[in-house]
Amino acid sequence: MNAQALCLPTVYLNGKFLPIEEAKISPLDRGFIFGDGVYEVIPYYDGRGLRALEHLKRLQRSLDELEIANPHSIETWEAIIGELIERNGGGNVGVYIQVTRGVAKRDFPPPPGLTQTVFLMVNPLATPKPETYEKGMSCVSLDDNRWLRCHVKATALLGAVLLKHEGSKLGGDEVVMFRDGYLTESSASNIAAVKNGVILCPPMDNLILGGITYELMMELARKNGLPLEVRRVHRREVRAADELWIMSSTKEVAPIVTLDGKPVGNGVPGPVFKKMRALFEDYKRNLPAAPSTSLKAAE
Numbered sequence: 001m002n003a004q005a006l007c008l009p010t011v012y013l014n015g016k017f018l019p020i021e022e023a024k025i026s027p028l029d030r031g032f033i034f035g036d037g038v039y040e041v042i043p044y045y046d047g048r049g050l051r052a053l054e055h056l057k058r059l060q061r062s063l064d065e066l067e068i069a070n071p072h073s074i075e076t077w078e079a080i081i082g083e084l085i086e087r088n089g090g091g092n093v094g095v096y097i098q099v100t101r102g103v104a105k106r107d108f109p110p111p112p113g114l115t116q117t118v119f120l121m122v123n124p125l126a127t128p129k130p131e132t133y134e135k136g137m138s139c140v141s142l143d144d145n146r147w148l149r150c151h152v153k154a155t156a157l158l159g160a161v162l163l164k165h166e167g168s169k170l171g172g173d174e175v176v177m178f179r180d181g182y183l184t185e186s187s188a189s190n191i192a193a194v195k196n197g198v199i200l201c202p203p204m205d206n207l208i209l210g211g212i213t214y215e216l217m218m219e220l221a222r223k224n225g226l227p228l229e230v231r232r233v234h235r236r237e238v239r240a241a242d243e244l245w246i247m248s249s250t251k252e253v254a255p256i257v258t259l260d261g262k263p264v265g266n267g268v269p270g271p272v273f274k275k276m277r278a279l280f281e282d283y284k285r286n287l288p289a290a291p292s293t294s295l296k297a298a299e
């Protein structure tokens with residue numbers, strides 16, 4: 001495949017901005033060999049990050065979980081991101097950051113003293129088409145068989161990849177996952193249900209990724225007086241829900257209108273979703289301007 005089609009042309013690798021074709025990583029990188037690394041995807045709208053700081057703080061938490069030192073300060077990350085977006089022409093983009101433990105002889109225990117591999121690329125932000133927000137998504141339910149550290153944004157995503165693949169074969173736009181009968185999340189998004197006007201939110205424990213969009217939605221709901229309960233949500237409640245939503249940095253907040261072929265509520269996007277969507281759009285319109293850090297100043 002033409003490398004140009006894979007992402008916007010300029011990437012960042014270990015201190016250098018360079019064309020994607022010139023970005024080379026050792027096959028002995030532990031990210032390649034073991035999936036020993038973490039990542040982030042941060043949405044930027046014309047250079048203004050949506051909760052970029054929260055994403056960078058989550059990157060820190062993921063690195064801490066793997067005992068990988070963070071190679072950069074927040075200021076340096078912001079400066080690298082700013083320059084990368086600028087070099088790729090700006091616009092609405094998703095910034096992908098990956099940090100791996102680095103290159104070593106293949107052996108399970110991580111040796112000390114490795115130099116982290118740092119890779120960033122940007123892609124045009126692939127938010128759903130307006131029809132998706134108007135008509136909703138069709139999803140299928142699957143048992144969540146991923147590992148028990150789903151709060152870590154690890155690059156080892158095979159569990160999620162296979163579940164998403166299974167869901168696609170069953171005809172689902174996305175999957176809705178359950179563990180021991182309780183709602184967890186989707187393969188790359190969080191999920192909330194609504195019953196009798198109350199938003200039901202699975203807790204941010206080790207069974208789901210604490211989504212930045214999910215957190216923002218909860219904050220907007222609380223600020224605007226929408227009733228919300230953070231608690232485990234049983235499969236029965238999901239099946240009987242009036243509304244289901246999917247939330248992530250790229251999906252934003254989108255309605256699910258059928259689950260396993262049956263309508264969710266009335267089978268159309270519900271009133272609480274519409275209110276939340278309007279609050280989200282309003283939040284996006286009023287994003288603060290990008291910080292003016294330059295890479296040189298940050299180093």
Ligand SMILES: Cc1ncc(COP(=O)(O)O)c(C=O)c1O
Pocket residue numbers: 041185186187188189190208209210211212213214247248249250
């Ligand atoms: C498993 C999982 N859950 C939830 C999310 C949503 O997180 P965010 O809102 O921070 O994009 C993601 C995003 O990639 C994810 O991979």
